[in-house]
Amino acid sequence: xxxxxxxxxxxxxxxxxxxxxxxxxVASGTVFGFLGPNGAGKTTTLRILAGLARxxxxxxxxxxxxxxxxxxxxxxxGYLPEEPRFYPWMTAxxxxxxxxxxxxxxxASKARQxxxxxxxxxxxxxxxxxxxxxxxxxxxxxxxxxxxxMNEPRVLLLDEPVSALDPAGRRDMLLLIEALRSKAAVLMxxxxxxxxxxxxxxxxxxxxxxxxxxxxxQALLDRYATPxxxxxxxxxxxKVKAWAETLRPVAxxxxxxxxxxxxxxxxxxxxxxxxxxxxxxxxSGMSVESFQHARPTLEDxxxxxxxxxxxxxx
Amino acid sequence: xxxxxxxxLLEQWRSYRLLAVAAVLGVMGILGPLTARYMNELMASIPxxxxxxxxxxxxxxxxxxxxxxxxxxxxxxxxxxxxxxxASVVGEKHSGTAGLTLSKPVSRFAFLLAKLLALLVTFxxxxxxxxxxxxxxxxxxxxxxxxxxxxxLGCGLLLYLLFYGSLSLLASTLMRSQLAAAGMAFGLTLxxxxxxxxxxxxxxxxxxxxxxxxxxxxxxxxxxxxxALVAALVLIPGLLxxxxxxxxxxxx
Numbered sequence: 284x285x286x287x288x289x290x291x292x293x294x295x296x297x298x299x300x301x302x303x304x305x306x307x308x309v310a311s312g313t314v315f316g317f318l319g320p321n322g323a324g325k326t327t328t329l330r331i332l333a334g335l336a337r338x339x340x341x342x343x344x345x346x347x348x349x350x351x352x353x354x355x356x357x358x359x360x361g362y363l364p365e366e367p368r369f370y371p372w373m374t375a376x377x378x379x380x381x382x383x384x385x386x387x388x389x390x391a392s393k394a395r396q397x398x399x400x401x402x403x404x405x406x407x408x409x410x411x412x413x414x415x416x417x418x419x420x421x422x423x424x425x426x427x428x429x430x431x432x433m434n435e436p437r438v439l440l441l442d443e444p445v446s447a448l449d450p451a452g453r454r455d456m457l458l459l460i461e462a463l464r465s466k467a468a469v470l471m472x473x474x475x476x477x478x479x480x481x482x483x484x485x486x487x488x489x490x491x492x493x494x495x496x497x498x499x500x501q502a503l504l505d506r507y508a509t510p511x512x513x514x515x516x517x518x519x520x521x522k523v524k525a526w527a528e529t530l531r532p533v534a535x536x537x538x539x540x541x542x543x544x545x546x547x548x549x550x551x552x553x554x555x556x557x558x559x560x561x562x563x564x565x566x567s568g569m570s571v572e573s574f575q576h577a578r579p580t581l582e583d584x585x586x587x588x589x590x591x592x593x594x595x596x597x
Numbered sequence: 598x599x600x601x602x603x604x605x606l607l608e609q610w611r612s613y614r615l616l617a618v619a620a621v622l623g624v625m626g627i628l629g630p631l632t633a634r635y636m637n638e639l640m641a642s643i644p645x646x647x648x649x650x651x652x653x654x655x656x657x658x659x660x661x662x663x664x665x666x667x668x669x670x671x672x673x674x675x676x677x678x679x680x681x682x683x684a685s686v687v688g689e690k691h692s693g694t695a696g697l698t699l700s701k702p703v704s705r706f707a708f709l710l711a712k713l714l715a716l717l718v719t720f721x722x723x724x725x726x727x728x729x730x731x732x733x734x735x736x737x738x739x740x741x742x743x744x745x746x747x748x749x750l751g752c753g754l755l756l757y758l759l760f761y762g763s764l765s766l767l768a769s770t771l772m773r774s775q776l777a778a779a780g781m782a783f784g785l786t787l788x789x790x791x792x793x794x795x796x797x798x799x800x801x802x803x804x805x806x807x808x809x810x811x812x813x814x815x816x817x818x819x820x821x822x823x824x825a826l827v828a829a830l831v832l833i834p835g836l837l838x839x840x841x842x843x844x845x846x847x848x849x
Contacts, residue, residue: 335700
């Protein structure tokens with residue numbers, strides 16, 4: 284079942300086009316990784332879905348309801364902004380139990396129960412009675428996630444949910460998001476490609492307001508990841524570098540780079556050129572320490588599609 | 598709606614706004630009858646006071662005490678009514694709390710209405726304390742007046758202050774910074790003050806309400822300023838609706 288549907292979304296800020304005909308769908312029970320460089324339009328998309336911004340053209344639906352400032356879709360929605368802000372004079376408990384639960388119309392007993400559960404879940408139980416003004420950025424992000432989960436949402440929008448967390452907090456948060464898969468459709472925007480590889484079922488890569496790729500994570504890796512070879516010699520770096528340069532004219536080799544005695548070879552395809560490179564390595568006269576096919580990463584895909592300068596590379 | 602109002606009232610309390618309004622209006626309520634009673638003696642006791650000044654200064658009467666009390670509460674109340682709501686919407690838009698709240702299933706109208714109602718409660722408490730203090734001091738220093746008239750004065754003052762509070766709330770909704778909101782609120786107040794000098798227009802403005810209350814408090818038989826009263830009762834919700842119309846179109 285489709286939980287989020289976005290069709291031809293366009294957003295202009297004066298003359299700047301933030302979204303340019305963006306379309307995608309997120310199914311219930313999946314975690315959708317929304318990737319893109321800075322200014323690609325990720326936050327704008329999430330704000331439109333949360334009913335805080337209006338599209339210049341196109342439409343989006345959450346659970347079948349058109350999104351907007353007064354849309355009923357907000358009842359089913361949990362939204363964590365990139366930098367969640369709170370009333371500094373409220374305590375964490377007051378904010379969750381009395382304010383957020385009240386906005387969703389939860390009965391008092393349910394509000395108390397959910398608040399206790401959520402504070403425990405996000406690791407803020409010990410500071411439940413402390414005013415938010417004294418919270419660190421990481422604690423605010425945890426509280427932000429707690430408020431987004433208050434109504435047990437069927438659709439969860441997370442804008443850079445782990446950006447302010449330390450490594451342990453990041454791991455906990457990712458496990459939490461992963462566990463939500465069975466209960467909600469999660470749309471998560473992030474810059475951290477490792478996180479997407481770890482927990483997302485589908486990945487959408489957006490650039491200049493357009494979706495340049497949207498696919499199952501593994502299918503995307505298979506389709507776009509460039510084959511790499513990593514060869515490590517037991518030899519002097521200068522000799523290794525000189526040998527690496529001889530690979531450049533070889534058919535099927537797209538790029539070569541070296542670091543100390545290690546050579547990275549990017550191939551144009553999987554047409555047997557790896558065997559040719561292996562033969563050349565053995566024939567080099569240097570002792571080969573290791574020879575392996577590098578595992579393609581989402582970073583390879585991302586950089587190939589988006590490029591370092593933000594240009595799409597088909 | 599109940600939750601939004603609870604949040605607004607708690608904010609008024611914890612940010613000391615309620616305390617500030619109560620303290621300022623309370624002190625002004627005491628100072629009104631006090632200055633009316635002792636101004637002449639105070640002036641006479643100051644060395645170098647020009648001769649004959651006493652003759653120019655008004656006699657301390659109960660009417661003067663009520664007039665001083667009304668002026669104090671209206672003037673200082675006006676400043677507070679413009680200052681208190683100035684940041685209430687624009688501040689929340691800037692900080693991001695408006696976005697967090699309005700991504701939940703609440704209407705933007707309820708968001709604004711809660712702010713107006715909290716303002717009403719704050720000023721009702723402030724005016725109540727100011728008038729209570731003023732009534733007591735007037736009674737002790739001059740004469741005890743019928744409390745019914747003070748109730749009319751309280752209603753007149755409250756409507757007058759709520760009107761300017763609504764104006765400031767609208768400015769806070771329309772503008773993109775607190776400074777711009779302040780400029781708009783004070784500018785509109787100035788324009789209304791100038792318009793009030795035109796007799797035909799002045800009768801429709803809420804500025805006449807404190808004067809009506811003052812007359813009622815001193816026991817004078819005065820005609821109810823229906824035009825100003827109806828105008829205030831229409832304009833306050835009108836300003837709220839105008840703010841809602843603007844907020845509905847805004848992105849947060």
